Amino acid sequence: MLRTATIALLLTLHAAFPAMTRAAAPADATAAPWSLTDLAGQTRQPFNDPTTRALALVFITPDCPIANFYQPTLRKLGEEFADSGVPLFMIHSDPDVTADAAQRHVEKFEITAPVILDHAQSIARRVDAKITPEAIIVDRAGKILYRGRIDNFYEALGRKRRAATEHDFHDALAAVADGRPVANPVTKALGCHIPFAEKAGEGEAPAEPRTP
Numbered sequence: 001m002l003r004t005a006t007i008a009l010l011l012t013l014h015a016a017f018p019a020m021t022r023a024a025a026p027a028d029a030t031a032a033p034w035s036l037t038d039l040a041g042q043t044r045q046p047f048n049d050p051t052t053r054a055l056a057l058v059f060i061t062p063d064c065p066i067a068n069f070y071q072p073t074l075r076k077l078g079e080e081f082a083d084s085g086v087p088l089f090m091i092h093s094d095p096d097v098t099a100d101a102a103q104r105h106v107e108k109f110e111i112t113a114p115v116i117l118d119h120a121q122s123i124a125r126r127v128d129a130k131i132t133p134e135a136i137i138v139d140r141a142g143k144i145l146y147r148g149r150i151d152n153f154y155e156a157l158g159r160k161r162r163a164a165t166e167h168d169f170h171d172a173l174a175a176v177a178d179g180r181p182v183a184n185p186v187t188k189a190l191g192c193h194i195p196f197a198e199k200a201g202e203g204e205a206p207a208e209p210r211t212p
Contacts, residue, residue, distance in 0.1 A: 036089060036123075038114040039103055046087050047140055053085040054139040054176050056169075058113075058150075059129045061094050062105040064192035067133040070150045071109040074133075077170060078113045084177035086137065088113045093124035093132075093194050124194055134189040135169045137176055146172035148187030157190055 034055060036044045046052045058074055060067040078088040090113050092102050102115055118124055127136045127144060137146040151164035172182045 032126075036114070036116045038116055039099060039106065042114075044089075044114060051085050052087065052140075053179070054137050054145055056081070056086050056088040056173060057091050057123070057127065057129070057136045057138065058088065059091045059093055059124060059132045059134045059136075059194060060105075061092065061132045061192060061194075062097060062101055064132045066154060066191040068109060069153075070133050071111060073150055075110065075112055077173060080170075081173050081177060084173065086173055086176050090115045091118050091123055091129075092116065093118040093121050093129065095119045095121065095197055096195075121194075121196060124196075130194055131189040131191045132194060133191050135172075137172055137182075139176075144185075145176055146182050146185050147189075149189045152187075154190045 033045060034047055036046070038044060046055055062068075074088070074090070081088065090111060092115065097117065099117060102117060105111070106115055116123065123129075127138055127147075129136060133150060135146065135148060135150055136144060138144055146169070148168060150169045152166040152168070153161055153164040155161055168184055168187045172185070175182045
């Protein structure tokens with residue numbers, strides 16, 4: 001009799017609180033889909049491709065010397081990892097960068113990766129980007145696998161090495177493409193601050209820039 005009453009009570013609790021007994025959804029089931037519209041007006045949804053492991057995002061601006069210095073390197077990386085399952089995108093998160101200015105920048109620096117205008121700064125806020133150039137690799141679940149510099153050519157602002165000795169972004173791309181953990185997932189990006197606008201209707205102060 002006691003056993004029957006206990007079972008009845010458990011069934012009642014299950015019916016009243018179904019969420020407590022439901023298995024948790026996979027992380028990528030509830031993540032907002034990545035939909036990126038490039039300068040040509042093409043909407044790209046890279047995770048619709050089952051071979052896509054992660055996205056590589058590099059935040060740039062047309063007038064940042066360090067970001068422009070790295071464009072040849074980024075072009076080579078885009079070519080090297082084109083079929084690796086980690087597509088590369090260039091992101092303009094400065095709301096003052098027009099489509100015409102971005103297109104002129106593409107032509108001047110021979111940028112081959114898709115270029116995305118992030119005027120609402122939703123992409124930058126989503127991954128907490130603050131610097132140009134800042135490289136970020138994000139997986140299907142929204143986990144940041146790498147964040148930071150392209151390499152260590154710049155020791156500090158205004159101070160360069162003769163040649164880079166650590167190729168952090170390349171190594172991170174290679175690790176993700178191979179399904180390995182990134183050995184050094186966070187490095188320090190040096191460059192120009194992304195000028196964040198106040199979020200409309202929220203009275204939120206602009207994001208504090210990181211000190212390079």
